[in-house]
Amino acid sequence: MSATVKNTEKLILEAARKVFIHKGCAGARMQEIADEAGINKALLHYYFRGKDKLFEAVFLQAASTFLPAIKDVLERDMPFNQKIVLFVNTYVDVLVANPYIPAFVIQELNNNPAKFVGLLKNYGLNPRPMLLQIEQEIALGHIREMKADHFMVNLLGLCLFPFIARPVVKGILNMSEEKYQEFLIERKTEIVQFVKNSITVS
Amino acid sequence: MSATVKNTEKLILEAARKVFIHKGCAGARMQEIADEAGINKALLHYYFRGKDKLFEAVFLQAASTFLPAIKDVLERDMPFNQKIVLFVNTYVDVLVANPYIPAFVIQELNNNPAKFVGLLKNYGLNPRPMLLQIEQEIALGHIREMKADHFMVNLLGLCLFPFIARPVVKGILNMSEEKYQEFLIERKTEIVQFVKNSITVS
DNA sequence: GTCTATACTCTGATAGAC
DNA sequence: GTCTATCAGAGTATAGAC
Numbered sequence: 001m002s003a004t005v006k007n008t009e010k011l012i013l014e015a016a017r018k019v020f021i022h023k024g025c026a027g028a029r030m031q032e033i034a035d036e037a038g039i040n041k042a043l044l045h046y047y048f049r050g051k052d053k054l055f056e057a058v059f060l061q062a063a064s065t066f067l068p069a070i071k072d073v074l075e076r077d078m079p080f081n082q083k084i085v086l087f088v089n090t091y092v093d094v095l096v097a098n099p100y101i102p103a104f105v106i107q108e109l110n111n112n113p114a115k116f117v118g119l120l121k122n123y124g125l126n127p128r129p130m131l132l133q134i135e136q137e138i139a140l141g142h143i144r145e146m147k148a149d150h151f152m153v154n155l156l157g158l159c160l161f162p163f164i165a166r167p168v169v170k171g172i173l174n175m176s177e178e179k180y181q182e183f184l185i186e187r188k189t190e191i192v193q194f195v196k197n198s199i200t201v202s
Numbered sequence: 203m204s205a206t207v208k209n210t211e212k213l214i215l216e217a218a219r220k221v222f223i224h225k226g227c228a229g230a231r232m233q234e235i236a237d238e239a240g241i242n243k244a245l246l247h248y249y250f251r252g253k254d255k256l257f258e259a260v261f262l263q264a265a266s267t268f269l270p271a272i273k274d275v276l277e278r279d280m281p282f283n284q285k286i287v288l289f290v291n292t293y294v295d296v297l298v299a300n301p302y303i304p305a306f307v308i309q310e311l312n313n314n315p316a317k318f319v320g321l322l323k324n325y326g327l328n329p330r331p332m333l334l335q336i337e338q339e340i341a342l343g344h345i346r347e348m349k350a351d352h353f354m355v356n357l358l359g360l361c362l363f364p365f366i367a368r369p370v371v372k373g374i375l376n377m378s379e380e381k382y383q384e385f386l387i388e389r390k391t392e393i394v395q396f397v398k399n400s401i402t403v404s
Numbered sequence: 405g406t407c408t409a410t411a412c413t414c415t416g417a418t419a420g421a422c
Numbered sequence: 423g424t425c426t427a428t429c430a431g432a433g434t435a436t437a438g439a440c
Contacts, residue, residue, distance in 0.1 A: 110309060168307075186349070
């Protein structure tokens with residue numbers, strides 16, 4: 001027995017995630033998941049009631065790996081300069097560690113937009129505190145005049161886009177997997193610089 | 203007969219697009235597409251050989267609506283300041299006019315990354331000219347020191363993200379469809395400002 | 405070109421032995 | 423808990439009339 005003793009349930013969840021990522025819920029086959037997990041198809045139904053339930057379990061597990069960190073950043077009370085750094089680092093680090101998440105989320109966002117948004121709100125995710133902080137910073141003259149919601153979206157886009165569109169960007173820029181990995185890490189400082197420059201009062 | 207006389211083929215393509223967008227290729231049902239088009243299921247096979255071919259046709263049609271504009275911007279020889287404005291306006295305008303494209307592309311990017319990247323390269327899409335221009339601008343001291351590829355990705359992310367993640371962003375920011383539409387238009391000036399500020403030499 | 409009816413495959417789900 | 427065997431339904435694709 002190695003240090004990573006896996007019970008069947010975890011085995012299934014991992015296998016299911018792999019398959020769901022590439023094929024989506026509709027495209028995935030229960031047989032394929034069973035093969036990936038090295039177990040029998042019937043066991044999938046034994047542990048989870050069926051395909052939909054299995055997918056939901058996988059999705060919730062994925063959500064639980066990034067929601068806490070995200071929520072924390074949005075609500076944390078700290079100086080704006082530092083917050084930008086924390087924001088960028090958190091998002092990029094979480095996604096470097098779990099590269100499958102963005103495509104997974106986006107994929108299911110089409111099929112059931114309301115569900116995911118509901119999950120986020122239900123979890124207590126709320127951009128308000130950060131939006132208010134941005135507006136305060138503007139009022140104080142610390143950063144230039146701008147619309148807070150646009151700034152939030154800018155920040156998110158800068159962090160998330162290279163993960164969401166990973167294959168295209170990687171392909172267009174002709175990078176190997178290792179090179180792209182480096183590129184993503186590099187972005188942490190690059191984004192912070194980009195953003196800080198863009199908000200300084202002129 | 204109205205001004206928009208539709209032959210069956212166009213009808214099918216439109217219906218198929220609608221269904222494929224929401225369900226993906228695997229999730230879509232030929233019956234549903236037939237219903238949406240108000241025709242019989244067998245006709246789908248008559249005009250296109252089958253589901254895969256139909257999907258490919260829809261995808262290629264989508265690609266042909268945005269590739270020309272994108273390619274033009276990337277290659278156009280013009281002053282950098284103006285080019286940023288053109289870049290942002292083109293991307294945003296194309297996506298406002300065809301809001302279905304991003305989710306559609308991303309969706310299929312998972313299933314077949316190589317195929318889409320191949321399509322782009324095959325079409326002649328090449329970021330090199332613009333990357334070179336960025337490096338020249340830096341060398342000339344017109345803009346601050348930065349990595350060209352990061353700048354490209356930043357620009358793309360700022361433009362594309364709010365379309366890709368439309369449902370989440372809209373939901374989190376509590377915007378109605380009309381409000382979000384306005385928001386997207388607003389972004390054109392907002393992004394340009396953001397970017398220009400961020401690249402000025404300090 | 406368009407329809408109805410149907411063949412056939414795939415796959416999610418269950419029954420039941422071990 | 424895990425397996426084999428099987429069912430039932432869904433869904434793609436085709437045959438053939440009009």
